[in-house]
Amino acid sequence: MPVTLRQIAELAGVSRGTVDRVINNRGHVNEMVEARVRKIAEELGYEPNQVGRALARSKMNLKIGFLVQSAETPTMQILMEGVEQAAAKLKAQGVEVILRRLESLGEQQELDAIDQLVQQGIKGLALTPSDSPEVCAALDRVVDSGIPVVTVNGDAPRSKRMCFVGMDNNRGGQTAAGLVHSMLPAGGKVLSLSAYPNNHGHRARYVSFAQELGKIAPEITLLPM
Numbered sequence: 001m002p003v004t005l006r007q008i009a010e011l012a013g014v015s016r017g018t019v020d021r022v023i024n025n026r027g028h029v030n031e032m033v034e035a036r037v038r039k040i041a042e043e044l045g046y047e048p049n050q051v052g053r054a055l056a057r058s059k060m061n062l063k064i065g066f067l068v069q070s071a072e073t074p075t076m077q078i079l080m081e082g083v084e085q086a087a088a089k090l091k092a093q094g095v096e097v098i099l100r101r102l103e104s105l106g107e108q109q110e111l112d113a114i115d116q117l118v119q120q121g122i123k124g125l126a127l128t129p130s131d132s133p134e135v136c137a138a139l140d141r142v143v144d145s146g147i148p149v150v151t152v153n154g155d156a157p158r159s160k161r162m163c164f165v166g167m168d169n170n171r172g173g174q175t176a177a178g179l180v181h182s183m184l185p186a187g188g189k190v191l192s193l194s195a196y197p198n199n200h201g202h203r204a205r206y207v208s209f210a211q212e213l214g215k216i217a218p219e220i221t222l223l224p225m
Helices: 005-012 016-023 031-044 050-060 074-091 107-119 133-144 169-183 200-216
Strands: 062-068 095-101 124-127 149-152 163-165 188-190 220-222
Touching: 005 016, 005 031, 016 031, 062 074, 062 107, 074 095, 095 107, 107 124, 107 133, 133 149, 169 200, 200 220
Parallel strands: 062 095, 062 124, 124 149, 149 163, 188 220
Antiparallel strands: none
C-alpha cells in the first residue's frame, strides 16, 4: 500500500502541508524538521505519485514574467541569482519563470519588454520598474487585464501594483545621513550622486537623506545632486 503524506506527517509530528513543502522543495521549513521528514519518508519508502504530479502540472501551466533592469550591476546580479533559484524550484511544480534582462534603465525598452511578456501568456509579473507615468500606465493595463504585478527593489507606487518587495528607502536615506554626520562632525561639503533620477527608490533615498541631514547636521553643506 503506498505511503501517504499524512502518514509521514503523523510520524514526524508536523502538518501535511509541511511535509508537502519538504517533498516538493518549496522551502520555508526549519532545517531540523526538514531532515526529520526526509528521514521518515526514506525509511517508509515513500515515492511521489508521478502521474498525479504530471496531471497537476498540465492543469497549472503557469508562466510568471520577471523583468530586471540594469542587469549588469552587482545588486541586480544578486537579485537574479535569487530569481533563478526560485525558478528551479517552481519548475518542478509546473510553473515557468520567464526572466527578461535589460542592461540599462530605458523606458521604451521596459515598455516593450512588458508587452512581450504579456504576449507570452504570463499569469503574473514581477519587475524592477522605473516610476514614469508611461510605465505606471502600462502596469495598470497589465493589472486591469487580470495579471497581478509585484515590484521588486525599485517601486512604482503610483501604479496598481499589488505590493513592493525591497528595502525601506526612506530609512535608508536617513541612515546614510547619520553616517555622513558621524564622518563629518565639524561640517563640510557633501555631494550626492544618483544614477537614475526617474527611479522611485533613488529619489526616495535622496530626499530622505537631504531632509535628515538638514535636521541633524545644519553645518554640512549639501551640494546640488
